[in-house]
Amino acid sequence: GxxxxxxxxxxxxxxxxxxxxxxxxxxxxxxxxxxxxxxxxxxxxxxxxxxxxxxxxxxxxxxxxxxxxxxxxxxxxxxxxxxxxxxxxxxxxxxxxxxxxxxxxxxxxxxxxxxxxxxxxxxxxxxxxxxxxxxxxxxxxxxxxxxxxxxxxxxxxxxxxxxxxxxxxxxxxxxxxxxxxxxxxxxxxxxxxxxxQPPPPQPPCRHKRDLYEDPSIFEQVDQQAITVAESEQTSYTELIDQLTY
Structure with missing residues (x-):
């Protein structure tokens, strides 16, 4: 075959x-x-x-x-x-x-x-x-x-x-x-x-405890968000790009 x-x-x-x-x-x-x-x-x-x-x-x-x-x-x-x-x-x-x-x-x-x-x-x-x-x-x-x-x-x-x-x-x-x-x-x-099309507003389908046990796993993400917040962006595209890179 x-x-x-x-x-x-x-x-x-x-x-x-x-x-x-x-x-x-x-x-x-x-x-x-x-x-x-x-x-x-x-x-x-x-x-x-x-x-x-x-x-x-x-x-x-x-x-x-x-x-x-x-x-x-x-x-x-x-x-x-x-x-x-x-x-x-x-x-x-x-x-x-x-x-x-x-x-x-x-x-x-x-x-x-x-x-x-x-x-x-x-x-x-x-x-x-x-x-x-x-x-x-x-x-x-x-x-x-x-x-x-x-x-x-x-x-x-x-x-x-x-x-x-x-x-x-x-x-x-x-x-x-x-x-x-x-x-x-x-x-x-x-x-x-x-x-x-954009999703409609709705509550989360899971509890936080189902996703993680220790909030420290978000330290890196939090720091990235803080760094981005302290800088200037000229567009929403640039903002989202920096937050999700």
Whole structure:
């Protein structure tokens, strides 16, 4: 019959893909010495990182444009409210003034004129106060509506960005695998990210005690996190790269 060994094409491809990504997950020792990745994985990692950074820059530009739109929309709504309240104030003040002037024409003496003037001044102050309260209430309602709209839009944008990034990473990993001689169809089944969309928030499926007995095993990881926190990063891609290297 046909002789099959590790050099057979299909088996060799499967072994290549499996070796590239499973070796990439292993650490050289329990103390997490670096580097812990073989050359193929280091190359794949660098290719993915460059692609991630490029996409993140594009997404940041899109995000900046959205925030500019938010600011412009808020300013336009603020001007609209101010204009509406001023128009209403001027119309009501015109009515109040016309009534005052009409009452003055029908006055009988100086005492009545003083009383009318005092009443007009008081009513004008009350009108101004009421219009100020009305303007502030309108502002609060519109701000709340805009905030809810902005939150929904931002949430949709973040979801879109997450899917774009996951799709990019999967496509880039597949591309690197194929470049390293792995069959295209088989490469699609081997990915460091198996998810097609971000996972939903949920509690951990295991207790800490099921994973480790002594927290000292995290000392190296903790120190790495502290070191990264004390340094500066220009992008999320750079931050994640430093935390997971």
């Amino acid at each position: 046909t002789h099959l060994d590790s050099q057979s094409v299909s088996i060799a491809h499967a072994m290549k893909a499996q070796q590239m990504f499973e070796q990439g997950r292993e650490k050289i020792s329990s103390t997490h010495n670096f580097p812990a990745l073989p050359p193929d994985i280091l190359h794949a990692r660098e290719e993915v990182r460059r692609a991630q950074k490029s996409l993140e820059e594009k997404q940041r530009e899109e995000e900046d444009k959205l925030f500019v739109k938010f600011r412009v929309d808020r300013e336009l709504e603020e001007k609209k409210i101010e204009r509406e309240v001023i128009d209403e104030w001027e119309k009501k003040l015109q009515v109040l003034t016309a009534k005052y002037e009409d009452d003055l024409r029908r006055k009988k003496d100086k005492k009545t004129e003083r009383e009318l003037t005092l009443r007009f001044t008081k009513e004008k102050a009350e009108l101004e106060q009421n219009m100020t309260l009305k303007r502030d209430k309108k502002r609060e309602i519109v701000r709340k509506q805009l905030m809810e709209k902005e939150q929904e839009t931002t949430h949709s944008l973040v979801s879109k960005f997450s899917k774009e990034m996951i799709n990019l990473i999967q496509a880039k990993e597949r591309e690197v695998l194929v470049e390293n001689g792995v069959d295209d169809q088989l490469a699609a089944s081997y990915s460091m990210i198996q998810l097609s």
